[in-house]
Amino acid sequence: SRLVAYVYDEEVKYGFDYARGNTNEFYYALSIDGVLSPLDSVRFQTSISANTLKLLAENWQVSPDNYIRFGDGNIEVNNFILTDLEQRVITLNKVGQNGIKLGLQNFSFGLIDSFWRYEPLDFKGKFSLYMEVQDLYQLNDLSASLRSDSLIINEDAPRQINLDFLRKI
Numbered sequence: 348s349r350l351v352a353y354v355y356d357e358e359v360k361y362g363f364d365y366a367r368g369n370t371n372e373f374y375y376a377l378s379i380d381g382v383l384s385p386l387d388s389v390r391f392q393t394s395i396s397a398n399t400l401k402l403l404a405e406n407w408q409v410s411p412d413n414y415i416r417f418g419d420g421n422i423e424v425n426n427f428i429l430t431d432l433e434q435r436v437i438t439l440n441k442v443g444q445n446g447i448k449l450g451l452q453n454f455s456f457g458l459i460d461s462f463w464r465y466e467p468l469d470f471k472g473k474f475s476l477y478m479e480v481q482d483l484y485q486l487n488d489l490s491a492s493l494r495s496d497s498l499i500i501n502e503d504a505p506r507q508i509n510l511d512f513l514r515k516i
Contacts, residue, residue, distance in 0.1 A: 358384035379480045390418035405431045421445060422483055448479040456498060472497035472505060487516035
């Protein structure tokens with residue numbers, strides 16, 4: 348693990364690296380470089396540097412001009428889209444006044460096998476997962492939905508799956 352931060356007059360440039368695992372188990376890695384800067388006396392902005400993100404041991408492309416602004420009970424998200432060579436997409440968007448929505452599209456159910464070693468079950472197929480919180484500061488009205496038309500378990504025929512979760516506070 349590595350955390351590096353360089354403090355300048357009006358910004359902090361940061362870098363964080365973390366890796367764990369080997370070829371016999373799930374290998375996960377995170378490498379991110381970014382900039383944190385104040386917008387005014389109560390709000391901040393962070394952005395991820397383009398072409399520097401590594402996640403799940405894969406390189407991801409980061410949309411230019413991305414940022415997350417936060418503080419004073421408010422949040423703003425702009426152009427926060429990550430893509431990799433396998434056509435997976437991660438998006439972060441603002442919802443309402445203080446909410447955010449995280450989207451994972453075109454991910455493989457094979458990730459389950461990476462986390463959970465249980466030989467009798469083998470997962471394949473693609474899914475999309477969306478998670479939303481209406482107010483990030485209060486953590487109320489949490490929801491998630493999982494969608495797939497190609498879940499395969501143990502070489503069975505592809506199945507459609509739609510799961511929804513809602514927690515109102």
